[in-house]
Amino acid sequence: MEKSKSLVDRLNAVNEYEQQPIPNNKLKGWGSFLGTYAGEHTAGTEFVIGPLFVAHGASAIDLVTGLLIGNILAVLSWAFLTAKIAVKTRVTLYYLLEKIAGKKFTFIYNLVNAGLFCFLAGSMIAVAATAVGIPFDMAMPQLTDIYPNSMGWVITVFVVGAITTLIAMLGFDQVSKFAMVASPWMIMIFIAAALAVLPRLGVTDTGSFWSVAESTIWTGVPLDGQSKFGFWHIMFFAWFCNMAMHIGMADLSLLRYAKKWEQGFSSAAGMFLGHFIAWIASGILYSLFLIESKGSLTFAPGPIAYSAVGAAGAICVVIAGWTTANPTLYRAGLAIQSINPKWKTWKVTLFVGLFTTIAACFPALVMRLLEFVALYGLILMPVGAVIFIDVYFLEKLGLKSNYAEVKGVQLNWAVASTWIITLSFCLLLNLIFGVEIFFLGLPGWFVAVVVYVLASKLNQKK
Amino acid sequence: MKLLLKITSFIGLGLSIVPAILVFSEHMEPSTCKQLMFLGTIMWFATAPSWMIKKEAASED
Numbered sequence: 001m002e003k004s005k006s007l008v009d010r011l012n013a014v015n016e017y018e019q020q021p022i023p024n025n026k027l028k029g030w031g032s033f034l035g036t037y038a039g040e041h042t043a044g045t046e047f048v049i050g051p052l053f054v055a056h057g058a059s060a061i062d063l064v065t066g067l068l069i070g071n072i073l074a075v076l077s078w079a080f081l082t083a084k085i086a087v088k089t090r091v092t093l094y095y096l097l098e099k100i101a102g103k104k105f106t107f108i109y110n111l112v113n114a115g116l117f118c119f120l121a122g123s124m125i126a127v128a129a130t131a132v133g134i135p136f137d138m139a140m141p142q143l144t145d146i147y148p149n150s151m152g153w154v155i156t157v158f159v160v161g162a163i164t165t166l167i168a169m170l171g172f173d174q175v176s177k178f179a180m181v182a183s184p185w186m187i188m189i190f191i192a193a194a195l196a197v198l199p200r201l202g203v204t205d206t207g208s209f210w211s212v213a214e215s216t217i218w219t220g221v222p223l224d225g226q227s228k229f230g231f232w233h234i235m236f237f238a239w240f241c242n243m244a245m246h247i248g249m250a251d252l253s254l255l256r257y258a259k260k261w262e263q264g265f266s267s268a269a270g271m272f273l274g275h276f277i278a279w280i281a282s283g284i285l286y287s288l289f290l291i292e293s294k295g296s297l298t299f300a301p302g303p304i305a306y307s308a309v310g311a312a313g314a315i316c317v318v319i320a321g322w323t324t325a326n327p328t329l330y331r332a333g334l335a336i337q338s339i340n341p342k343w344k345t346w347k348v349t350l351f352v353g354l355f356t357t358i359a360a361c362f363p364a365l366v367m368r369l370l371e372f373v374a375l376y377g378l379i380l381m382p383v384g385a386v387i388f389i390d391v392y393f394l395e396k397l398g399l400k401s402n403y404a405e406v407k408g409v410q411l412n413w414a415v416a417s418t419w420i421i422t423l424s425f426c427l428l429l430n431l432i433f434g435v436e437i438f439f440l441g442l443p444g445w446f447v448a449v450v451v452y453v454l455a456s457k458l459n460q461k462k
Numbered sequence: 463m464k465l466l467l468k469i470t471s472f473i474g475l476g477l478s479i480v481p482a483i484l485v486f487s488e489h490m491e492p493s494t495c496k497q498l499m500f501l502g503t504i505m506w507f508a509t510a511p512s513w514m515i516k517k518e519a520a521s522e523d
Binding site (some may be wrong): 177178181189192203304312313315 | 474475478479481482483485486488492495496497499500502503506507510511514515
């Protein structure tokens with residue numbers, strides 16, 4: 001039992017004081033949160049998301065306004081939802097969820113989370129492979145590829161996957177420290193790469209940037225086979241791409257160390273360096289690639305960054321992909337291990353690494369990253385809505401909060417039914433009414449709130 | 463020694479961005495920029511871990 005609990009603890013990056021107030025001397029200041037958010041959100045995914053906006057035909061004005069408003073909404077969500085609850089409860093998501101929903105639900109939640117982690121890590125292994133394959137003249141994946149396109153690609157992915165898995169098996173402390181060191185340098189490389197290619201796009205001074213941006217970079221015309229993205233797509237994507245972290249409450253684990261809830265606003269560092277500057281920078285690089293390759297459908301961040309700033313760019317892609325994949329893989333391994341704590345960590349991580357590497361061989365994981373990221377947030381969102389209502393409103397409605405703990409139940413059916421009904425509702429909106437995945441999070445959250453209140457009333461009446 | 467390492471790191475970080483600005487303002491060739499950025503990368507990763515990771519460990523204590 002003790003061992004099982006320690007595994008759940010280890011799922012959090014910060015794994016102390018889960019069930020007791022954090023001592024005042026352990027609370028962290030603004031600098032710590034600004035650095036953490038800036039580092040976490042300038043990562044391998046940024047090399048894919050910016051170019052995919054270009055591929056989906058975002059116009060310059062839609063991109064800039066959509067990112068501005070979406071990122072502001074994301075920061076407000078972190079501050080007013082996650083940080084307020086984090087400072088009020090001072091516990092991790094997993095501990096809070098166990099009190100509200102019960103051990104069985106938390107177990108299922110961990111498994112779902114682990115599966116999603118595997119696919120996210122897989123996409124980052126694939127991104128790193130595009131840079132590793134440069135010296136070997138490897139055939140790069142195409143935007144429309146679903147299956148592996150060459151033996152060289154499979155071998156490269158397996159080499160990158162094997163190294164990533166091996167390091168994850170040894171623990172991820174050193175990798176997270178390395179990621180911290182790499183973070184300021186990566187931000188510089190993103191900005192430098194975009195600046196260095198602007199003259200090749202026809203931008204000769206800052207005054208000519210906007211006209212080139214509108215006419216050449218973000219033309220508003222999607223590539224063949226890609227859906228058209230407008231302002232609302234970009235705004236909702238920017239808001240919800242980290243939905244699991246803010247509205248879904250995963251960042252309770254991080255923000256419970258904040259001295260005051262206002263430190264939730266430090267997420268702005270990640271949003272505006274990573275999800276604004278880095279997305280714009282990687283979009284510029286991809287746009288140049290499209291022009292110089294005469295509309296090639298090849299989609300490979302490694303060669304694109306290499307073409308812009310040489311070896312530093314290729315190294316940046318490898319490090320960005322690797323530092324994102326590694327801790328993600330490690331956390332997925334721990335979540336899987338919670339099934340049976342007697343399993344050796346290294347064996348579980350090896351299995352998870354193999355599964356992730358096989359998944360990484362399929363380029364669809366990278367090409368559909370926007371949809372995957374949106375799905376990731378959507379699946380975990382109902383849990384955040386449950387926590388929000390449980391912490392603020394359930395007692396005011398005459399109901400018991402932390403029901404699983406109070407009643408000593410393993411599974412709170414009100415939470416389970418909220419999860420199932422909310423996701424079914426979102427699926428129906430998508431299948432019957434054709435609502436795209438990027439827009440499902442908002443109505444889904446309100447449905448989750450209503451269902452949880454009603455289900456709690458029914459459940460607690462019994 | 464620590465100060466020297468920090469200075470080297472920040473020169474490396476500078477070499478990762480300043481050459482690109484010079485390319486943008488058409489004061490440097492892209493090939494030179496690529497070489498300097500690679501040099502900056504080596505300087506950063508050769509020196510920054512020694513003082514950044516130590517600082518983090520100390521602040522955790």
